[in-house]
Amino acid sequence: MAFEITLPRLGWDMVEGSLADWLKKDGEFVKAGELLFTVEGDKAIQEIEALDSGYLKTLPDGPQKGEKVPVGTLLGYLVPEEELAEFHFPGPALEPVPVQAVAQPAGLPLETPAPVPVDGHKKRVYISPYARRLAQGLGVDWQGIHGSGKGGRIMALDVEQAALMKQKTTVPVAVPMPSPSVSTISAIQPTAAQAAQYAAERHAITPLRKKIAEHMAYSAHTSAPVTLTTEVDATELVALRKALKEDSAITGQPAPSYNDLLAKLSCLALLEHPLINARIEGEEVVQMGTVNIAVAVDTERGLIVPVLKDVQTKTLRQLARESAVLIERTRSGSITYEELQGATFTITNLGMFEIDAFTPIIDLPQCAILGVGRIAPKQVVVDVETEKVAIRQCMMLSLTFDHRLVDGAQAARFLQRVKRFIERPYLWMAG
Amino acid sequence: MRELTFTDAAREGLAEEMARDDMIFVVGEGIGARGGNFNTTVGLYDLYGEKRLRDTPISERGFTGLCTGAAVLGARPVIDFMFLDFELDALGEIINQMSRLRWMSNGQVKVPIVLRGGVGLASTGPHHSANLFSIFMHLPGLHVVTPVFPADAKGLLKTSIRTDDPVIFLEHKKLMKLKGPVPDGEHLVPFGQASVVRQGKDLTIVGISFTVIEALNAANLLEKEGISAEVIDPRTLAPLDLATILESVSKTHRLLVVDEDFSPCGAGAEIAAQVMEQGFYELDAPVRRLNGAFVPGPYSPPLEAAVIPSAQSIAKAAQALMVE
Numbered sequence A: 001m002a003f004e005i006t007l008p009r010l011g012w013d014m015v016e017g018s019l020a021d022w023l024k025k026d027g028e029f030v031k032a033g034e035l036l037f038t039v040e041g042d043k044a045i046q047e048i049e050a051l052d053s054g055y056l057k058t059l060p061d062g063p064q065k066g067e068k069v070p071v072g073t074l075l076g077y078l079v080p081e082e083e084l085a086e087f088h089f090p091g092p093a094l095e096p097v098p099v100q101a102v103a104q105p106a107g108l109p110l111e112t113p114a115p116v117p118v119d120g121h122k123k124r125v126y127i128s129p130y131a132r133r134l135a136q137g138l139g140v141d142w143q144g145i146h147g148s149g150k151g152g153r154i155m156a157l158d159v160e161q162a163a164l165m166k167q168k169t170t171v172p173v174a175v176p177m178p179s180p181s182v183s184t185i186s187a188i189q190p191t192a193a194q195a196a197q198y199a200a201e202r203h204a205i206t207p208l209r210k211k212i213a214e215h216m217a218y219s220a221h222t223s224a225p226v227t228l229t230t231e232v233d234a235t236e237l238v239a240l241r242k243a244l245k246e247d248s249a250i251t252g253q254p255a256p257s258y259n260d261l262l263a264k265l266s267c268l269a270l271l272e273h274p275l276i277n278a279r280i281e282g283e284e285v286v287q288m289g290t291v292n293i294a295v296a297v298d299t300e301r302g303l304i305v306p307v308l309k310d311v312q313t314k315t316l317r318q319l320a321r322e323s324a325v326l327i328e329r330t331r332s333g334s335i336t337y338e339e340l341q342g343a344t345f346t347i348t349n350l351g352m353f354e355i356d357a358f359t360p361i362i363d364l365p366q367c368a369i370l371g372v373g374r375i376a377p378k379q380v381v382v383d384v385e386t387e388k389v390a391i392r393q394c395m396m397l398s399l400t401f402d403h404r405l406v407d408g409a410q411a412a413r414f415l416q417r418v419k420r421f422i423e424r425p426y427l428w429m430a431g
Numbered sequence B: 001m002r003e004l005t006f007t008d009a010a011r012e013g014l015a016e017e018m019a020r021d022d023m024i025f026v027v028g029e030g031i032g033a034r035g036g037n038f039n040t041t042v043g044l045y046d047l048y049g050e051k052r053l054r055d056t057p058i059s060e061r062g063f064t065g066l067c068t069g070a071a072v073l074g075a076r077p078v079i080d081f082m083f084l085d086f087e088l089d090a091l092g093e094i095i096n097q098m099s100r101l102r103w104m105s106n107g108q109v110k111v112p113i114v115l116r117g118g119v120g121l122a123s124t125g126p127h128h129s130a131n132l133f134s135i136f137m138h139l140p141g142l143h144v145v146t147p148v149f150p151a152d153a154k155g156l157l158k159t160s161i162r163t164d165d166p167v168i169f170l171e172h173k174k175l176m177k178l179k180g181p182v183p184d185g186e187h188l189v190p191f192g193q194a195s196v197v198r199q200g201k202d203l204t205i206v207g208i209s210f211t212v213i214e215a216l217n218a219a220n221l222l223e224k225e226g227i228s229a230e231v232i233d234p235r236t237l238a239p240l241d242l243a244t245i246l247e248s249v250s251k252t253h254r255l256l257v258v259d260e261d262f263s264p265c266g267a268g269a270e271i272a273a274q275v276m277e278q279g280f281y282e283l284d285a286p287v288r289r290l291n292g293a294f295v296p297g298p299y300s301p302p303l304e305a306a307v308i309p310s311a312q313s314i315a316k317a318a319q320a321l322m323v324e
Helices: A081-086 A129-138 A156-170 A192-198 A207-222 A235-251 A258-272 A316-332 A408-423 B006-020 B044-052 B060-072 B084-098 B133-137 B150-162 B211-224 B242-252 B267-282 B301-307 B311-322
Strands: A003-006 A016-022 A035-040 A045-049 A054-058 A068-070 A074-079 A225-233 A278-281 A284-287 A293-295 A297-299 A302-304 A345-349 A368-383 A388-402 B003-005 B024-028 B053-055 B076-083 B114-119 B143-145 B167-172 B179-181 B195-198 B203-207 B229-233 B236-238 B255-259 B288-291
Touching (some): A074 A081, A235 A388, A258 A293, A258 A316, A258 A345, A258 A368, A388 A408, B003 B006, B006 B024, B006 B179, B060 B084, B150 B167, B150 B179, B211 B255, B211 B311, B288 B311
Parallel strands (some): B143 B167
Antiparallel strands (some): A035 A045, A054 A074, A225 A388, A297 A302, A368 A388
């Protein structure tokens, strides 16, 4: 029996994804446990192991690389050696293929895949009757719409959104059409080549970009964000980080980054202010039992936020080791779906881009997000009486919180606590 | 407006009609001096006596046949079967004679009869809980009337008595004590006019008989979830006012039909099919039905609660339909 290869579910709420790439060649023998293909879910790319052994037969009319398909979509088969000679892709239009006179010796892998009869069966796009008529009225080509209904069925809402998108994209882009038939006018119009040169570039929105867009817009429309900013004297924190770095050089262990330090001290402040480590679920406010801190990481593919779990139970060294691994896997795209879930608070650091303060957007359902600015030396009055001025390492913190959950004073007290921990690290070094 | 119970309102309608037309008489078991098992004729025996309120032996087929003959000859009988279940003993007369005579005589004879019967599960066990709406909807020549509110009980009974064809008038036993405003005097509710008993915009719930009340309760639950349900009471199943249902569906694009009666070939199946035929392009999701379980009505109250649609189960079905 040939084993079916289908698009797996990477996270509990994943409904569709795309085949990123095959890691084995069509016709190649694959042993159970070997890496077979990669799948791109909403955020992560994951390598998938073969569950059975056999010769890989990729579906000739299967999903294209990068094409979004529902979980469970058939991608190909693993065919056991003894069945290889007789294997053909099942399909309704398929006539039994007469065995050719010169059959391949059984057991030999086929060097070039034999021409496979393709059944002309196209994947059906489902659309509700009302949505279909709506699309007709609005002049929307619904075949390409992504359906939000059960099993990907296109609903009226999807058509309305597609019509809106169409309006938005067709109105502003006014590239003059070259009109070769009217020669007098074409002289003053840009040539086709010129038009192409100035034309807007269009790319399909990536699954990750789309997910970020939906999530950020949802947050912006749902939460009641307020941003508090404060300047912090980070001289002691800089000194601490320097000491940890020097120590790491001796012990050979990874040095905690500023983000690790901030995660650890934010965690302590969160334990003191559990309302910030909370979320709204229906009619309830839920104070989370653990502190999971997401650290925003910029990658080529977009923003990804791996999560440091149960920060309160971990030492700085453990956090440093963990975050180094997470960030590496994030950048390489091999992070798993689960590692991106479950944050109760987020830290986003734009210091490396010389940003001082900004207004981050809350990653719902979390209550707050801490924006970290650059650390830069500044001249600061340290004693007004004696008019004493000193050079200190200063840093801006921007805390965006959801006013639905907490009030300004509560959030301010939390931020004040973070500030204090940064200015006097020995307070939290004690634990 | 004054408030009456469903039964009192229907009886007022019957009394007004009997006073207006002395060709109207009532037959049934215990409807004379006793005033009817469900108080449908209380007080009328004192006014009109045995001639117009005739107690019968337990012989449904016999007295139904007699009434059919009387109707053909110009009387307007009201047969009070107590429970719809007992009409089954007279189905031969009802289907073969009563419903067909007008057609067979090329319209020369009329058969104005009202057949009353209590329907629904109300701790009444397998023999006294039938709904069976679709058996009668299935037959040409019969009207099927299912009032829910007291004013409709009065208005529809008066219209039924004045109709020149047989009318199956079905009163849910859980509605009999329901109170509501009832207009004084002449109040007629025409057949084939559904009533939108609650406005909404997200989905349409058509209730049948008592389930209209549960659908209204469900709509209140759904409102808390941010779902706005429109509730429709068809009032008469034959003729069925599909136009009102279609108009609602073209606003909400989703339809749930709730019926305590069994699902196969039921009233909900008929409504779903007609909406599919005439309103297909208004549907943004499949039509859904919620019915009583496909079992004879149990007597045990916990079992009964488990087999009939409730506000909770309706709300759940509506929620499921919203995420279709």
